[in-house]
Amino acid sequence: MKRPTLEAVAARAGVSRATVSRVVNGQATVTPEIRDAVIRAVNELGYVPNSAARSLVTQRTDSIALVVSEPPTRVFSEDPLFSTVIRTASRELEAADKQVVLMLAGNAQSHARVERYIAGGHVDGVMLISMHGADPLPAAITRMGVPVVSYGRPAVAVDLPYADNDNVGGAESAVRRLLDTGRRRIATIAGPLDMIAGQDRLTGYRNVLRDSDRRSIVAIGDFTRESGAVAMRQLLEDDPKLDAVFAANDLMAIGALQALRQAGRRVPDDVSIVGFDDIEAARYTEPPLTTMRHPIVEQATAMVRLLLTPPAERDRDQVILPTELVVRESG
């Protein structure tokens, strides 16, 4: 985990840090003796000179890392988010003759490996997807000087270009739809609260209920179908008289539909339900799901364009795409 620093190389070679930088950059402004000493220290310590060394070896790798902070079981699951983002980013980057290098980092060890890999200068840029909590990667990559963008607003306070959809506004529209159709006891199945999409969609729900003087009824899932079913059963126990649910994504809404059916509740007669994302499966549920369309393809395209456009040439560093209510039969 611990990598030798530039300082350590400078100390071993008996030269300044600036001299080490010049040597690993391949600049011919130091004496051959000093260059020798530095290269010997680099080799003895196994120093990884980041972008400096990268420019010695090759100017570009022509590859962009797509780092998904989820385990493989999540990425290759029924959730179409990841495959859609990967497909879209691959298509956009291939058009620019860049290779996508996909790395799944679902635990702390793989996070550390991915950080070392990027520090090693093996990619020209990084796209981050599905960040959780106080992820140290965005700040670490920014410090390395490697271009980095995020799919979705980062959960940490780091100045990172990103493309997102209007999670707060979308959740507000979903809950307003339930109010407008006469519902009075509106619960929510929130997403994981260490993710921005989880936090923001819950904020949208609370914003509308606060204005309307209704009370919050909240259960928390993890964006999987199973967690939606579990959360729905819990909500029915907490408030058997609830008459509507806003689920923070469609997969949880689908799980909730199943739990409602098992509990003998008719949808939408007894309980209305609105989801979020408009995945393809939302059209085929029984009844078909009313949901907020989350423009995944457009958001992934915007993320790639942010990465490929040099900062000085960008109109803006943040792209927020609107969501849209898709009315079907569930709510």
Place this chain on the structure above:
Amino acid sequence: MKRPTLEAVAARAGVSRATVSRVVNGQATVTPEIRDAVIRAVNELGYVPNSAARSLVTQRTDSIALVVSEPPTRVFSEDPLFSTVIRTASRELEAADKQVVLMLAGNAQSHARVERYIAGGHVDGVMLISMHGADPLPAAITRMGVPVVSYGRPAVAVDLPYADNDNVGGAESAVRRLLDTGRRRIATIAGPLDMIAGQDRLTGYRNVLRDSDRRSIVAIGDFTRESGAVAMRQLLEDDPKLDAVFAANDLMAIGALQALRQAGRRVPDDVSIVGFDDIEAARYTEPPLTTMRHPIVEQATAMVRLLLTPPAERDRDQVILPTELVVRESG
């Protein structure tokens, strides 16, 4: 595409190739003046010194490339082969503290990019999946001195460690099952013939029919469900009296079941069908599918172990896993 060669660097610097190698390897056995001249030539030409440069920059990248020669739409599809191999390889490599770097190479440009990337020393080893036809990657990677293994026997004549299942023997068992249950006109839906799994499963079918004096009835698909349905309709036109089908994978068998139903044929009463792979969906078809179990997890595990074991310590360079007939209702 064209990269400067070691020769070009040697010519520019006015030294021998061996001297260039020593310099980019960081050996201190050349004079400082010559070292300077070589490094200048390397930088001016943008030379990528492969593993030589890699050892200058860092001993290891702690990452292994998983190169899938398919477009993203195929990898993120209903075919569980890719996700199972990726999940299994990730788990096995994480246990060895290696990061999987996934690269999809579904066309010639991305093949060329992947080759450049591996030549750049950005990974410690390579696993190849889903090779088609005369793929130049295995030979190119072997020439670079980068360890490489294949999921499945390579279609090209290159000496590569690989793990495979017994495609010929499995197909023979499937066709023998159809003969043993009294079927007389046995067709096959073969896989793509630029892939070893496609070729070998067709060979198994022909081996058994040749021994039994029955004639071949062959249509060719591409391992997708749609292609299985198309091939089945074609077979029914070619020989309306056929009474059995061996499909070279389960997805094509599922497509064939659909086409048989649409043509008013009962399975297995009118037409028996046996698939290959035993994917999860094979249990839920109507009727449930008789198939050959292809041990995907074990094969992927064997591939990773081959890569992680140094050649001198390996028992063998090829692992062939047995297949197993799983009898359900379709045949």
